[in-house]
Amino acid sequence: NAGVTQTPKFQVLKTGQSMTLQCAQDMNHEYMSWYRQDPGMGLRLIHYSVGAGITDQGEVPNGYNVSRSTTEDFPLRLLSAAPSQTSVYFCASSYRSGGADNEQFFGPGTRLTVL
Amino acid sequence: KNQVEQSPQSLIILEGKNCTLQCNYTVSPFSNLRWYKQDTGRGPVSLTIMTFSENTKSNGRYTATLDADTKQSSLHITASQLSDSASYICVVTLSNSGYALNFGKGTSLLVTP
Numbered sequence: 658n659a660g661v662t663q664t665p666k667f668q669v670l671k672t673g674q675s676m677t678l679q680c681a682q683d684m685n686h687e688y689m690s691w692y693r694q695d696p697g698m699g700l701r702l703i704h705y706s707v708g709a710g711i712t713d714q715g716e717v718p719n720g721y722n723v724s725r726s727t728t729e730d731f732p733l734r735l736l737s738a739a740p741s742q743t744s745v746y747f748c749a750s751s752y753r754s755g756g757a758d759n760e761q762f763f764g765p766g767t768r769l770t771v772l
Numbered sequence: 773k774n775q776v777e778q779s780p781q782s783l784i785i786l787e788g789k790n791c792t793l794q795c796n797y798t799v800s801p802f803s804n805l806r807w808y809k810q811d812t813g814r815g816p817v818s819l820t821i822m823t824f825s826e827n828t829k830s831n832g833r834y835t836a837t838l839d840a841d842t843k844q845s846s847l848h849i850t851a852s853q854l855s856d857s858a859s860y861i862c863v864v865t866l867s868n869s870g871y872a873l874n875f876g877k878g879t880s881l882l883v884t885p
Contacts, residue, residue: 661815699877700816700861747815755803755872757823759865763815 658683663748663764670738670771678733678767680748686762688751689731690715691723693744694766700747706731707754738771745769775799776864778876785883789852793879795845795862803867807836807847810859810878819847819860852883 664679682689690705702715706725720742722734731750735742745768749761776797785791795805804823808816820831822838822845829836833856835848849856862876 697877700875702873749815755865755867757804757821759804759873760806760818760821761808761816761863761873763817765815766813 661764682750686750688754692747776876782880793847801867803865808861
């Protein structure tokens, strides 16, 4: 199993550009989520999904869109990049959202810089 | 106000020494508490899970404790190694529906030779 994969690993954007961060998992997990990690802030939830076709907002959703058309894929779209979106982005998946089966499996991260 | 507080924020210890990281939480209703290890440049990886009825659990040189009454957990690292240098994140799961994970900001541990 590849686990959770993310592409790209690094990306530099100019203000106003749009892009999609890709995330895929091969563990047949229903629950997937996107986080951003900034120095001193810890991991903050952007969006999450409890299954194909179902998404919801997290703590910091502004400027980001998601969709979940399949169980495996959960892309994150930046609509119009801003310097405040410079961060490291992690995708995670789990069998469940709660209970003892909610171990989060994280991808390797995407380091995004917005100039 | 963050409802999962970790201390210290950062810690430097000599190789071979022991250390203890703390996690205090105020969120409820409690389901479980996990400790994750995050190496530099990588995603977090689960070290251990503590449920309400468990007081202590070991994973090699890592031992986690939980006091559900005082809402405190600790992660004790024995005989530290250079590879223990990482950020350690405490995550509390609530027993409610919807998104139920509450993250601490982590403790950054540096083990020096």
